[in-house]
Amino acid sequence: MRAKEINPKIDRNEKVIFIRGLQKAFDEFEVLKGVNLDLYKGENLVVLGRSGTGKSVLIKIISGLLQADEGQVNVLGREVSKLTSKELDALRLKIGFSFQNSALYDSMTVKENLEFPLERHAKDMSVNERNELIDVVLDAVGLSQALNQMPSELSGGQRKRIGIARTLILRPDIMLYDEPTAGLDPITSIEINKLINEVQRRFNTSSIIITHDLTCARAVGDRVVMLLDGHFQRQGTFEEVFAAPDERIQAFYNYNFID
Numbered sequence: 001m002r003a004k005e006i007n008p009k010i011d012r013n014e015k016v017i018f019i020r021g022l023q024k025a026f027d028e029f030e031v032l033k034g035v036n037l038d039l040y041k042g043e044n045l046v047v048l049g050r051s052g053t054g055k056s057v058l059i060k061i062i063s064g065l066l067q068a069d070e071g072q073v074n075v076l077g078r079e080v081s082k083l084t085s086k087e088l089d090a091l092r093l094k095i096g097f098s099f100q101n102s103a104l105y106d107s108m109t110v111k112e113n114l115e116f117p118l119e120r121h122a123k124d125m126s127v128n129e130r131n132e133l134i135d136v137v138l139d140a141v142g143l144s145q146a147l148n149q150m151p152s153e154l155s156g157g158q159r160k161r162i163g164i165a166r167t168l169i170l171r172p173d174i175m176l177y178d179e180p181t182a183g184l185d186p187i188t189s190i191e192i193n194k195l196i197n198e199v200q201r202r203f204n205t206s207s208i209i210i211t212h213d214l215t216c217a218r219a220v221g222d223r224v225v226m227l228l229d230g231h232f233q234r235q236g237t238f239e240e241v242f243a244a245p246d247e248r249i250q251a252f253y254n255y256n257f258i259d
């Protein structure tokens, strides 16, 4: 797969996430030891790292699910640690989570699954507006025909797409994808990579994509960062990061890459 062409709409004057000196430990175990991160408006940032390096912890801190021990974590202009729980709920609505375990409700149709977040968070929306929005997000993920199907009738890749549609329906500014291609075959993975780029273009979202999948990293990342030993050791385009003469990075590459 060819490397991604960097999105020309990235606005480097606007940081939607700004993190400085982030530290997080669990008892004696220091997971994040001073992480700095910028996510620019319109950018897809890939965070790579081996298992247990703290990628999920980072996402949880960004979304206020975990507290940082030290450092500044600013999301859409708000300092996360200073928010009340109500303010945090409001901020979370601007963040779309596509987590590995964000499963669909099996007893509901695709349409009902998509209506669910609207019923909770957009109570005043008319039926017509809802239906229009459902059309828009289903079209975006290429599954308009699945409207009345049950999740059990869909493939793993299609369920993943509907999960992303359900996240998009609240029109988030930021998308957080945790291992978006995990458990998918290579062809379906490539389709999900294309979808991540399509979401970026169509909805002008800024995204963090956490993955071990280097094919995914190369296909979707405008910028790639490598989390190693509690710090971001490298960042740049995919090619720049893997051109680094660092044994640990080369080992990661050689072990993972499927070309």
Ligand SMILES: Nc1ncnc2c1ncn2[C@@H]1O[C@H](COP(=O)(O)OP(=O)(O)OP(=O)(O)O)[C@@H](O)[C@H]1O
Residues within 6 Å of the ligand: 026, 031, 049, 050, 051, 052, 053, 054, 055, 056, 057, 058
């Ligand atoms: N709530 C918690 N309490 C104690 N330790 C935790 C907690 N959450 C995470 N950890 C530890 O922090 C480390 C980083 O975990 P994290 O889930 O962020 O890894 P990861 O990089 O996302 O790994 P993977 O790719 O396997 O998902 C792990 O050693 C984990 O055991």
